[in-house]
Amino acid sequence: MRESAAAPRPDDTVAPDELTKTHRTETKTRTTAEAKREGPTLDTIKADPRVKTYIRSANQQTGAIGYTEHGERHANTSADGARFILKSLGHDARRCEVAAVAAYLHDIGNVITRESHGQTGALLSQAILVDTGFELEEVATIMGAIANHEESEGGLPVSAVSAAVIIADKSDVHRSRVRNPKTTSFDIHDRVNFAATSSEVKVSRKEKLITLELTIDTEVAPLMEYFEIFLSRMMLSRRAAEFLHCSFALVINGTRLL
Numbered sequence: 001m002r003e004s005a006a007a008p009r010p011d012d013t014v015a016p017d018e019l020t021k022t023h024r025t026e027t028k029t030r031t032t033a034e035a036k037r038e039g040p041t042l043d044t045i046k047a048d049p050r051v052k053t054y055i056r057s058a059n060q061q062t063g064a065i066g067y068t069e070h071g072e073r074h075a076n077t078s079a080d081g082a083r084f085i086l087k088s089l090g091h092d093a094r095r096c097e098v099a100a101v102a103a104y105l106h107d108i109g110n111v112i113t114r115e116s117h118g119q120t121g122a123l124l125s126q127a128i129l130v131d132t133g134f135e136l137e138e139v140a141t142i143m144g145a146i147a148n149h150e151e152s153e154g155g156l157p158v159s160a161v162s163a164a165v166i167i168a169d170k171s172d173v174h175r176s177r178v179r180n181p182k183t184t185s186f187d188i189h190d191r192v193n194f195a196a197t198s199s200e201v202k203v204s205r206k207e208k209l210i211t212l213e214l215t216i217d218t219e220v221a222p223l224m225e226y227f228e229i230f231l232s233r234m235m236l237s238r239r240a241a242e243f244l245h246c247s248f249a250l251v252i253n254g255t256r257l258l
């Protein structure tokens, strides 16, 4: 049964100045001192021995079953991407930090099993986040974002932080993630990642547009293979962009495809 008496949650999908219809030209950058006053940061999480060990182990274990890189490189790229997306849209500094933390931790559940790694990762992160001093509201947001990042596990954007994590994760397609040293035994995932020589997320707050620009070497993987693997990921990215009140564009080799 739905709780009708509960106070409505504030809309966290828009930046504060969107609500008051004033527009800043520049997003305020927060100083280290301000970050510390606001609570634990991404650096706090990166320094936690559990996080270091679980991400390293998750990366080894996904490698053992033939997946592309899921270690600190992917965690850092996703954290940078999620922070950049919300910052570019004018969200406040603390929410940007929370998004970076959620993105850094999003694949940690691979230390348990690949299947349902979103859900296991969310539960695994809970104690770490509480122990390192995150507010319970932030813990809840981060858990929801981790649990909802995977399209194959029914993930959907459930908050601004979650939407940013989805787009940052799905846009990390690059040849440096391929671990199979033999090009002759590449599977379709290896080929598609290896074919991507650059991937960049661009955010236009003015146009309300989030664009993923990819350069794909079509000698390595034809575009059809890219779509076979990535269409569901791009659909989820589009939903995430819409959650942030933006359109989503996919540009491959200079041509807009979505």
Ligand SMILES: [Fe+2]
Pocket (backbone or CB within 6 Å): 106, 107, 117, 149, 150
């Ligand atoms: Fe994942």
Ligand SMILES: [Fe+2]
Pocket (backbone or CB within 6 Å): 074, 106, 107, 169
């Ligand atoms: Fe990921």
